Amino acid sequence: MTSLKQTAMTVGIAILFTTFIIVTIEAFYSMPEREDFCSKEIPPKVMPDKINCKYEENNRNSFCYQQDMQPIYEFNETGCRVFKECSTCQQDYNMARDKYDRNFFLIIAPLGIIAIILGTLYTIEFIGTGFMYAGIILLFYSTLKYFRDMDKFLRPIVMLIELTVILWLAFKKIVPEPKKKK
Secondary structure, three states: OOOHHHHHHHHHHHHHHHHHHHHHHHHHOOOOOHHHOOOOOOOOOOOOOOOOOOOOOOHHHHHHHHOOOEEEEEEOOOOOEEEEEEEOHHHHHHHHHHHHHHHHHHHHHHHHHHHHHHHHHOOOHHHHHHHHHHHHHHHHHHHHHHHOOOOOOHHHHHHHHHHHHHHHHHHHHHOOOOOOOO
């Protein structure tokens, strides 16, 4: 019978070990910040209504939007907004974030599996259970973080591999072998 103290320790180990792994990885491998790619520059204020500006959607604006880029504007001497260039900063940031999420998955998922394996090997059951829960949380979190960027055919393969590893460990290390008849 598991006591409340053991349950509390199991939950504590699961939460703290998971947090420790994630915080440690993020300390050494930082997530890209949008500000590193896109300027925080505040656009100049629009001139008073006295100025009569004609805004026309031109081909360059359309091109920016068609290519998932952002048009950048500046203001001319009369205070009217004029197209300057297309910015790829958001695309660059998205690519860096996608790469980070993939690498995060490739680092954290194996650590989660290692934690699960260590949990099955630990002789004190409630401590081992804490590590197994932490491993499952790490596996789930890393998969969830990278899931939106995964190829739609890779998603079920990754999920099947993770499920297979968990089931294999369960049958190999946790489920008792049936007694053989003499």
